[in-house]
Amino acid sequence: MNDCRYICRSLRESQADFSAMVRSLLNRYQPKNVPVRLVFFGDVTDNVRYREELDIIRKEADIHFGDKLPVISYVAQKPLDGSGLVMEAHELKILQGETVEYKSLWTNFYITVTSSHVKHLFLGGVMSDNLDESFSVQSYNVFDIVEKILQIENMPVHSIVRQWNYIEQITAFDGEHQHYQDFNDARSFFYNYSQWPEGYPAATGIGMACGGIVVDINAVYADDASIKIDAIDNGWQVAAHAYSQNVLFGEKDPRFQSKTTPKFERAKRVKQENYEIVYVSGTAAIRGEESLLEVGIEKQTQATIENIDYLISEENIRRQGISFFGSSYRLKSCRVYLKDISLMENARVIVEKLYSDVESIYLLADVCRDELLIEIEGIASV
Structure with a gap:
């Protein structure tokens, strides 16, 4: 079995003028395969400055890449390693017979990688034009854009295999409406x-300081058996889409009879030819559907990693009747989201001990429940 064809690696830049940081990251970046996504993480806390910095990133990336521009996202999450700006690059190994095309709809750029029977789509930085609108309206606007692009590419909604959902002040309320619940209701409608x-996509729903709603998507669709896709559940956790109303907060969308659940799987495996990738969703210290309470950052970090390790274990995968192709899975890269800067060192000691060979980014972000201190997501392969 070959290594993963979808590769993530990160670059960091020390504090400097924002434009200079962006140019330095782009100039230092030496892709080994086709770059399909660049995600920038920066310490920005208001929407005016966020828009200005996003425009700088897009302008510099356009100059650097020309007509082969990766999809671009800017996430308002402060890097916790002292960096001024972090760039995460996603690259794809192109297989024989595949064609790469760079496309756009309005201001939304995306990439397709197509062979005779398979199409991959990479879409990023999808957001509403008006960050002053309600989070419900922004969420519906974002999914309208995603829907139109999928329709243009003749790809069904269920071809989405990985989705990143960045939500400003994720657990905050506007009146009776929680930002995350409004987003979940819009996602359920879509x-x-x-x-x-x-199964649903693997996904992360994570907070950011500003920026409204930003969504990134990987999708894949085949008209034959070229692609094998499996949803991976975790026997230790209730599937997020099966949560009870007890762990959902805020007023429901009037389109629904009750609050809708977060529609994602704990992980999603995609196999094409000899390549496999496992997208590990945002994972926290939850057993069943309940958070581990009052145990501190060390135990929450330990429990989160235990959840991930069991999720991608041969035992758990075989338990679900999914064919296992003979090699164990291991995280190759991960993001570690922490609720407070003070948690950084205690969490990092544990992460680096247990994931010593995993490339990790540490970011400041609210997790989807107030009591959760840490969330980890990643990409695994054989």
Whole structure:
């Protein structure tokens, strides 16, 4: 079995003028495969400055890449390693017979990688034009854009295999409406267009300081058996899409009879030819559907990593009747989201001990429940 064809690596830049940091990251970046996504993480706390810095990133990336521009996202999360700006680069190994095309709809750029029977789509930085609108309106606007692009590419909604959802002040309320619940209701409305025969996408729903709603998507669709896709559940956790109303907060969307659940799987495996990738969703210290309470950052970090390790273990995968192709899975890269700067050192000691060979980014972000201190996501392969 070959290594993962979808590769993530990160570059860091020390504090400097913002434009200079962006140019330095781009100039230092030496892709080994086709770059399909660049995600920038920076310490910005108001929407005016966020828009200005996003425009700088887009301008510099356009100059640097020309007509082969990766999709660009800017996430308002402070890097916790002292960096002024972090750039995470996602690259794809192009297989024989595949064609790469760079496309756009309005101001939304995306990439397709197509062979005779398979299409991959990479879409990023999808956001509403007006960050002053309600989070419900922004969420519906974002999914309208995603829907139109999928329709243009003749890809069904259920072809989405990985989704990143960045939500400003994720657990905050506007009146009776929680930002995260409003987003989940809009996502549920959008997902209702599809039957999801291979399960929902792997996903992360994480907070950011500003920026409204930003969504990144990887999708893949085949008209034959070229692609094998499996949803991976975790026997230690209730599936997020099966949560009870007890762990959902805020007023429901009037389109629904009750608050809708977060529609994602704990992980999603994609196999094409001899390549496999496992997208590990944002994972926290939850057992069943309940958070581990009053145990501190050390135990929450330990429990989170235990959840991930069991999730991608041979035991858990075989338990679900999923074919296992003979090699264990291991995280190759991860993001560690922490609720407070003070948690950084205690969490990092544990992460680096247990994931010593995993490339990690540490970021300041609210997690989807107030009591959760840490969340980890990643990409695994054989």
